[in-house]
Amino acid sequence: MAELAGNCLIGQSGGPTAVVNASxxxxxxxxxxxxxxxxxxxxxxxxxxxxxxxxxxxxAESQQAIRGLRHTPGAALGSSRAKLKKPQDFxxxxxxxxxxxxxxxxxxxxGESQDTAAKLAELANAQNYDxxxxxxxxxxxxxxxxxxxxxxxxxxxxxxxxxxxxxxxxADATAQNDIVTIVEVMGRNTGWLAAAATLAKxxxxxxxxPHLVYLPEKPFDSAKFADDVRRILKRExxxxxxxxxxxxxxxxxxxxxxxxxxxxxxxxxxxxEHLRELVETQVGGNVRVVRLGVTQRSAxxxxxxxxxxxxxxxxxxxxxxxxDGESEKMVTLVRGDTDQYTCETSLxxxxxxxxxxxxxxxxxxxxxxxxxxxxxxxxxxxxxQGEVTLPYDNGLPTFARLAAESVDKQLPAYEG
Amino acid sequence: MAELAGNCLIGQSGGPTAVVNASxxxxxxxxxxxxxxxxxxxxxxxxxxxxxxxxxxxxAESQQAIRGLRHTPGAALGSSRAKLKKPQDFxxxxxxxxxxxxxxxxxxxxGESQDTAAKLAELANAQNYDxxxxxxxxxxxxxxxxxxxxxxxxxxxxxxxxxxxxxxxxADATAQNDIVTIVEVMGRNTGWLAAAATLAKxxxxxxxxPHLVYLPEKPFDSAKFADDVRRILKRExxxxxxxxxxxxxxxxxxxxxxxxxxxxxxxxxxxxEHLRELVETQVGGNVRVVRLGVTQRSAxxxxxxxxxxxxxxxxxxxxxxxxDGESEKMVTLVRGDTDQYTCETSLxxxxxxxxxxxxxxxxxxxxxxxxxxxxxxxxxxxxxQGEVTLPYDNGLPTFARLAAESVDKQLPAYEG
Numbered sequence: 001m002a003e004l005a006g007n008c009l010i011g012q013s014g015g016p017t018a019v020v021n022a023s024x025x026x027x028x029x030x031x032x033x034x035x036x037x038x039x040x041x042x043x044x045x046x047x048x049x050x051x052x053x054x055x056x057x058x059x060a061e062s063q064q065a066i067r068g069l070r071h072t073p074g075a076a077l078g079s080s081r082a083k084l085k086k087p088q089d090f091x092x093x094x095x096x097x098x099x100x101x102x103x104x105x106x107x108x109x110x111g112e113s114q115d116t117a118a119k120l121a122e123l124a125n126a127q128n129y130d131x132x133x134x135x136x137x138x139x140x141x142x143x144x145x146x147x148x149x150x151x152x153x154x155x156x157x158x159x160x161x162x163x164x165x166x167x168x169x170x171a172d173a174t175a176q177n178d179i180v181t182i183v184e185v186m187g188r189n190t191g192w193l194a195a196a197a198t199l200a201k202x203x204x205x206x207x208x209x210p211h212l213v214y215l216p217e218k219p220f221d222s223a224k225f226a227d228d229v230r231r232i233l234k235r236e237x238x239x240x241x242x243x244x245x246x247x248x249x250x251x252x253x254x255x256x257x258x259x260x261x262x263x264x265x266x267x268x269x270x271x272x273e274h275l276r277e278l279v280e281t282q283v284g285g286n287v288r289v290v291r292l293g294v295t296q297r298s299a300x301x302x303x304x305x306x307x308x309x310x311x312x313x314x315x316x317x318x319x320x321x322x323x324d325g326e327s328e329k330m331v332t333l334v335r336g337d338t339d340q341y342t343c344e345t346s347l348x349x350x351x352x353x354x355x356x357x358x359x360x361x362x363x364x365x366x367x368x369x370x371x372x373x374x375x376x377x378x379x380x381x382x383x384x385q386g387e388v389t390l391p392y393d394n395g396l397p398t399f400a401r402l403a404a405e406s407v408d409k410q411l412p413a414y415e416g
Numbered sequence: 417m418a419e420l421a422g423n424c425l426i427g428q429s430g431g432p433t434a435v436v437n438a439s440x441x442x443x444x445x446x447x448x449x450x451x452x453x454x455x456x457x458x459x460x461x462x463x464x465x466x467x468x469x470x471x472x473x474x475x476a477e478s479q480q481a482i483r484g485l486r487h488t489p490g491a492a493l494g495s496s497r498a499k500l501k502k503p504q505d506f507x508x509x510x511x512x513x514x515x516x517x518x519x520x521x522x523x524x525x526x527g528e529s530q531d532t533a534a535k536l537a538e539l540a541n542a543q544n545y546d547x548x549x550x551x552x553x554x555x556x557x558x559x560x561x562x563x564x565x566x567x568x569x570x571x572x573x574x575x576x577x578x579x580x581x582x583x584x585x586x587a588d589a590t591a592q593n594d595i596v597t598i599v600e601v602m603g604r605n606t607g608w609l610a611a612a613a614t615l616a617k618x619x620x621x622x623x624x625x626p627h628l629v630y631l632p633e634k635p636f637d638s639a640k641f642a643d644d645v646r647r648i649l650k651r652e653x654x655x656x657x658x659x660x661x662x663x664x665x666x667x668x669x670x671x672x673x674x675x676x677x678x679x680x681x682x683x684x685x686x687x688x689e690h691l692r693e694l695v696e697t698q699v700g701g702n703v704r705v706v707r708l709g710v711t712q713r714s715a716x717x718x719x720x721x722x723x724x725x726x727x728x729x730x731x732x733x734x735x736x737x738x739x740d741g742e743s744e745k746m747v748t749l750v751r752g753d754t755d756q757y758t759c760e761t762s763l764x765x766x767x768x769x770x771x772x773x774x775x776x777x778x779x780x781x782x783x784x785x786x787x788x789x790x791x792x793x794x795x796x797x798x799x800x801q802g803e804v805t806l807p808y809d810n811g812l813p814t815f816a817r818l819a820a821e822s823v824d825k826q827l828p829a830y831e832g
Contacts, residue, residue, distance in 0.1 A: 074585035074586045074587075076589075079590050080590060080593075166813075170491075173432050173490040173492075173495045273689070288709055292711075295579055299582060301582065395577075396800070399585060
């Protein structure tokens with residue numbers, strides 16, 4: 001493979017995770033190892049930066065700042081849910097790439113957003129512009145079918161499991177009051193995050209909280225729910241319920257989505273309050289609702305070291321693949337088949353990603369529909385191992401902030 | 417003071433904090449230093465254990481377990497919001513004390529619950545039964561006027577500030593979307609917890625999130641709220657709001673309390689959803705609501721070392737005071753008047769505690785009504801210093817569980 005000389009660019013897309021910036025750090029530090037990569041740029045705010053030519057010079061950042069990204073939540077480059085839509089949007093981005101001699105584009109995003117990267121690569125091909133595009137996955141939802149797991153999931157899982165273990169101890173202390181604690185977690189279409197709460201159980205203590213876990217994979221039935229809660233209150237004197245925000249009834253309709261169609265994305269959630277009502281009207285008891293919300297993806301103070309390291313590794317792997325001449329592929333994580341957990345990276349063609357949502361396998365869910373069996377624990381436990389050491393200053397963790405030195409614009413503003 | 421030989425008993429009351437068990441550990445370990453204290457018992461589930469004669473032998477616990485209490489959330493002895501009401505309830509408890517030769521009673525609870533301890537002491541006096549009763553304060557609300565601060569507050573403050581700092585970084589990453597992030601925190605009558613969120617700001621960065629903090633001390637005005645949010649969105653492109661659950665309007669009515677009178681305690685909360693509606697109808701924008709709920713008092717994984725150490729110290733101080741002949745008093749924390757933070761314990765008579773709710777001083781709140789000045793930072797910053805090192809097993813923090821060996825009952829069951 002002939003060496004391709006030029007500059008590289010990183011873009012972030014979609015909701016952040018606790019470790020998405022570790023992938024940025026992995027890309028930047030690996031890019032600097034390769035002489036054929038001259039400048040290392042970042043696009044501000046995802047596709048908005050691509051269209052607006054808002055690029056920053058990442059090689060000019062201090063090493064401190066790039067190292068700090070390994071434990072900094074949010075999206076250091078800014079993110080966006082906007083998408084490139086019109087053909088001229090794609091044309092414009094390619095113009096920006098040409099103006100800055102971008103020959104390597106690394107796209108960090110969830111499965112859906114890799115589609116944008118794929119289309120950019122196609123357009124470059126059609127114009128005989130030599131460009132290598134590699135995707136890096138990120139999503140706390142863990143719903144990508146082409147990879148064993150997604151960077152971001154392990155940290156969210158560790159945070160949810162820890163939080164549920166802690167609040168269950170609190171609830172247990174006043175158990176004689178028939179308290180029902182409802183924890184609403186993210187996961188619009190899959191139960192990976194809700195299932196993660198069950199990691200809070202101690203080994204060989206299946207009756208430990210969380211007692212009931214409701215997964216989007218299992219149609220929700222109010223009558224069964226009320227029975228479940230009654231059964232647990234009788235046995236335990238209190239009940240810890242975990243519910244994924246994307247619960248659906250037997251007809252496939254969401255059980256609780258606030259607001260209407262407009263802005264539905266932001267309005268997602270409300271399952272906790274819906275279940276509160278069900279308990280109050282059908283079972284009785286004192287209900288507490290916790291809605292973890294964005295804390296699930298921003299709790300860097302409780303990130304999984306395994307996850308943070310794999311996110312960094314995925315970034316490095318993307319650069320190595322591009323240097324090796326790969327393009328139009330996304331990095332995946334591949335688990336070794338030995339008892340001892342190991343994880344390597346591989347690649348998958350963009351064409352194989354789109355439209356595949358990985359659900360929790362039905363055979364990992366117990367017959368009661370509200371608990372997981374050993375196959376889930378075997379899968380998820382390695383992903384939450386290890387703690388990330390954060391620097392603390394004045395009692396609080398400190399996070400990296402990029403100096404974000406702008407790259408001079410070469411093109412007139414884009415009117416869209 | 418003549419030495420008083422006999423057994424000691426510990427009771428917990430009210431909602432747990434992340435460090436309330438550290439006070440139990442302080443009492444147990446100090447009690448074992450004094451030969452005149454023979455047995456060290458705990459009452460299960462607060463007043464229920466006192467009435468039911470459900471006592472456990474704390475001296476029989478492993479040293480490991482007692483040490484583990486220093487970082488274990490919840491109430492290890494169980495707690496209860498029930499109160500001793502009828503005169504015969506108090507008579508019964510004193511009978512239990514006599515049956516087990518309890519000469520030292522340590523009551524860990526909030527301000528209100530110290531009243532129970534006070535009445536028990538009075539009854540013992542009236543019956544010439546030699547009993548020393550010392551209270552140990554605990555509450556995340558920090559609303560006790562007789563002490564500089566309350567064990568439990570520092571850890572809740574550290575957790576809230578860290579969480580808000582993290583989720584603000586997440587929100588900032590997608591700032592171009594006019595996102596309003598609303599974080600509902602506890603605090604029924606005071607804004608100590610809401611104010612703690614402002615510790616998330618970096619020094620000399622008053623415009624850092626959280627941008628708007630609504631305190632129960634300041635009457636809530638919907639029109640001003642909408643103006644505040646608009647102003648921040650214009651300046652920052654996103655807005656982080658923190659609201660105490662106990663916000664009241666100008667007439668002193670709660671802005672949002674779910675449910676009716678019945679079970680009002682459990683139903684508290686809902687301010688987040690109320691503010692969401694206001695933003696959506698009066699300002700527009702994408703709203704995210706986070707309700708931290710009980711995680712604020714159970715997040716032992718992010719406890720303040722200063723707070724945990726002071727909670728332990730308060731337990732030790734209670735025992736030392738009782739050995740010195742003190743009774744009918746509660747331990748308080750006293751801050752030194754030097755620049756360098758120091759904290760010692762003192763005592764206050766039970767009679768001086770009841771009915772005094774410590775509000776945030778008005779002169780600590782800026783004129784805008786939604787931010788705090790240096791006086792609050794000077795007060796609160798020392799309380800969140802230091803991290804508690806937790807043992808982790810298999811990716812999650814592990815917590816102590818008491819063996820809870822029962823003490824033989826001496827009395828017939830209480831019919832009440």
